[in-house]
Amino acid sequence: xxxxxxxxxxxxxxxxxxxxxxxxxxxxxxxxxxxxxxxxxxxxxxxxxxxxxxxxxxxxxxxxxxxxxxxxxxxxxxxxxxxxxxxxxxxxxxxxxxxxxxxxxxxxxxxxxxxx
Ligand SMILES: [Cu+2]
Numbered sequence: 882x883x884x885x886x887x888x889x890x891x892x893x894x895x896x897x898x899x900x901x902x903x904x905x906x907x908x909x910x911x912x913x914x915x916x917x918x919x920x921x922x923x924x925x926x927x928x929x930x931x932x933x934x935x936x937x938x939x940x941x942x943x944x945x946x947x948x949x950x951x952x953x954x955x956x957x958x959x960x961x962x963x964x965x966x967x968x969x970x971x972x973x974x975x976x977x978x979x980x981x982x983x984x985x986x987x988x989x990x991x992x993x994x995x996x997x
Pocket of ligand 1: 943944978979980981982983986987989
């Protein structure tokens with residue numbers, strides 16, 4: 882009988898531990914894309930931490946490209962695109978808009994700082 886109670890307690894602890902992990906949603910970073918900037922212009926992430934980038938284009942089609950973090954996506958006008966990223970190396974990276982969106986397109990950059 883004692884043994885059964887012990888097993889029940891152990892199962893309850895395991896169930897709670899599993900639920901705790903499932904509740905750990907990635908941090909969300911909101912970013913607006915518009916001619917000719919990303920707002921904020923710089924975001925800071927932590928190496929090894931998974932985050933969701935929630936990027937909304939406020940005007941025309943933009944893009945977000947950064948090879949180092951495997952970002953390569955179109956940002957449709959008026960829509961929000963979610964990207965999950967887990968940076969594997971620390972440093973300072975520059976993501977660019979890779980859809981021509983007008984005269985200031987070349988300056989449309991997002992700095993991503995990844996801290997150790
Ligand atoms: Cu652009």
